[in-house]
Amino acid sequence: MSVHRRQLLKMFAGLSVSTLGVSGISASGFGARKAFAAPASERFPLGVASGSPAADGFVLWTRLSPQGLRGSASVTWRVFEEGASAPIASGEQEAPAEFAYSIHAEVTGLKPDRWYEYEFAAMGATSPRGRTRTFPARGAATSNMRFAYASCQRFDVGHYWAYAHMAREEPDFVLFLGDYIYERRANAKSAVRPHPVRNARSLEDYRDLYAGYRSDPLLQEMHRVCPWLVTWDDHEVQNNYTGDLSDIADADFQTLRVAGYRAYYEHMPLRASKMIGALEGLKRDARLRIYDRLDFGNLARLHLLDARQYRTPPLCGANRQDNAAACVSDKAASRQMLGAAQENWLAEGLQQGSDSAWNIIGQQTRFTTDAYPKGEAHRSSLDRWDGYPDARKRVISMIEQHAPRRTLIVGGDIHRNWVADVHANQFDVSSPVVAAEFTGTSISSLSGRSQKAMDRDRAINPHCKVANSEHRGYGVVNVTPQEARITLRTIDARAQTQPQLGTLAQVRVRRGQGKAELIG
DSSP, X not given: OOHHHHHHHHHHHHIIIIITOOOSSOTTTSOOSOSOOOOTTXXXXXXXXXXXXXXXXEEEEEEOOOTTOOSOEEEEEEEEETTOSSOSEEEEEEEOGGGTTXXXXXXXXXXXXXXXXXXXXXXXXXXXXXXXXXXXXXXOOOOOEEEEEEOOOOSTTOOOHHHHHHHHTOOSEEEEOSOSSOSBXXXXXXXXXXXXXXXXXXXXXXXHHHHHHHTXXXXXXXXXXXXXXXXXXSTTTSTTOBTTBOTTOOTTHHHHHHHHHHXXXXXXXXXXXXXXXXXXXXXXXXXXXXXXXXXXXXXXEEEEOOOSTTOOOOTTGGGGGGOOGGGTSGGGGGOOSSOHHHHHHHXXXXXXXXXXXXXXXXXXXXXXXXOGGGOSSSOSOTTSGGGOHHHHHHHHHHHHHHSTTSEEEEEOSSSSEEEEEEESSTTOTTSOEEEEEXXXXXXXXXXXXXXXXXXXXXXXXXXXXXXXXXXXXEEEEXXXXXXXXXXXXXXXXXXXXXXXXXXXXXXXXXXXXXXXEEOO
């Protein structure tokens, strides 16, 4: 095991027992139950994945079947030029039982702006060969970038047909914006297939969730064909949690949060080395930094945010949906959606990225309001940016100062397509447009809002260009120095056989103008 991985394991163990003062998770391995079962001959039953791309490398991920293993296992990774049979880089890494036999191989020393292939080998078995890439070096002349964005893939209420079509789009990367798993099953009447876990209450449950979700062949294939950039929302731990507070006053929430964070790291292609400093902070305030910044040449700077973990509590507590004006006024200026440190980091990144043609902010939920006539004191969900109006104003101010009319804000969470202009003043569409917003629908999760209601939302919100709850799917973004073109793809996730792909809308954002223009 690498020094970084040993340090991570030590930190997680200390957090679970001594720092948080909770019980139910042992320091050595967080419990002994095997997270999933597969024959030893199927050594890589959850496939392969890659992520955290840089100009000289990336992270490679897989997880071994625990069957027949005792303690740690040695795994070899190999990287190839596209189509080549001889590796250009290789290494050996330990897959520790304490991390559920997961591998996070951090590959460096490669050429920028290149596609590569990779594979793992362990105990006489070889994994499927994956495909990934390095990014162009910061500042390098770059003419095109293509990515897909997605979120909210509840396993039991739909199939992952969207990924079958997304793979054919050949994106440079997938931007996944939260709710990779759901911590509990849906109503049985809504289910089209069984959920892996009834209700996650332990690390083993969270591991079983990831194993169950990753067992889907369409999701495995999408991970295999390109790197993923990932962030989380609430269901990776518990619905609507805020920082270190449970929305349902769960007495075991601190235990669950540490377990959820650990399982997330175990199953995502994240860099251990970038988490070490943040985990020192985790000892103090139980937070695990995952927000990150990546450059794609001189074409785009990507800011991947964590808008869940650093929030201050809702002012109205359990009654925040009642929406008295006090919920979003009075103390609003001191309330945080991102936390002060992350806000400062974002402002610095936007300023330093002022030489990039585009800035792209990936975050969890809808950014603009859906209740324009009512102003800030309205009944829209205060779990979203509407509940943190001054935090939203601060982000808009950053964009207006450093990257106006060349910023895209991409989100998820709401299970609906929402395209809107971001004005300097959210409640005055005569104020300048500073950015465009694209909040995506879900891969499979149900909407919970009728199209009739969405049509009403569209009618009363003049900044909104698209409001649709009828379809599941994903978005595809093609970026050039002059413009970004966004295609909203739709799919019937509840179909039993693979359905046709549809297109809800095509949108253009011209650099220097910033607004979303419907073109099809």
